[in-house]
Amino acid sequence: MSWTDAIGQAALGVASPATVGIPFRTDSAVAADRLLFAMLGVSLVLVAVLVALYVAKRRGWLKGMMPAGLGRKDDPEPLVLRAAKRISASTSVYVLASGDREFLVVESARGVTSQIRLLGCHGDSRGDLP
Numbered sequence: 803m804s805w806t807d808a809i810g811q812a813a814l815g816v817a818s819p820a821t822v823g824i825p826f827r828t829d830s831a832v833a834a835d836r837l838l839f840a841m842l843g844v845s846l847v848l849v850a851v852l853v854a855l856y857v858a859k860r861r862g863w864l865k866g867m868m869p870a871g872l873g874r875k876d877d878p879e880p881l882v883l884r885a886a887k888r889i890s891a892s893t894s895v896y897v898l899a900s901g902d903r904e905f906l907v908v909e910s911a912r913g914v915t916s917q918i919r920l921l922g923c924h925g926d927s928r929g930d931l932p
Contacts, residue, residue, distance in 0.1 A: 858864050879901035887895045892911040897904060 855864075882899045883896060884899050884904065885897040889895055894909050896907040896909070898907060899905070
């Protein structure tokens with residue numbers, strides 16, 4: 803085959819046997835109705851799980867699974883905020899109490915440091931701040 807024949811065949815859109823590629827599939831691998839039913843099924847299962855979690859939360863079945871922490875309703879000594887004071891634009895001081903113990907918490911947005919200190923009782927000598 804001469805080069806003029808190759809140019810003529812290329813211009814006409816005729817492919818030579820050397821340039822024929824792999825014949826790709828023209829039909830889809832999954833039919834549209836099967837894909838729709840699969841997506842609908844997954845959506846229904848997701849909605850059923852969300853409804854079951856909502857009902858379990860409303861009935862109180864999930865309370866036993868929650869981690870224990872300060873401030874729970876059944877906690878005999880909840881954590882109470884006694885005082886809060888902003889001492890600068892980026893620093894706040896909080897006094898928290900749990901039963902007979904008090905904590906001083908200093909929070910600062912500039913430095914990534916928070917300080918927690920156990921404050922002593924009124925008659926205790928450990929309660930003096932340095």
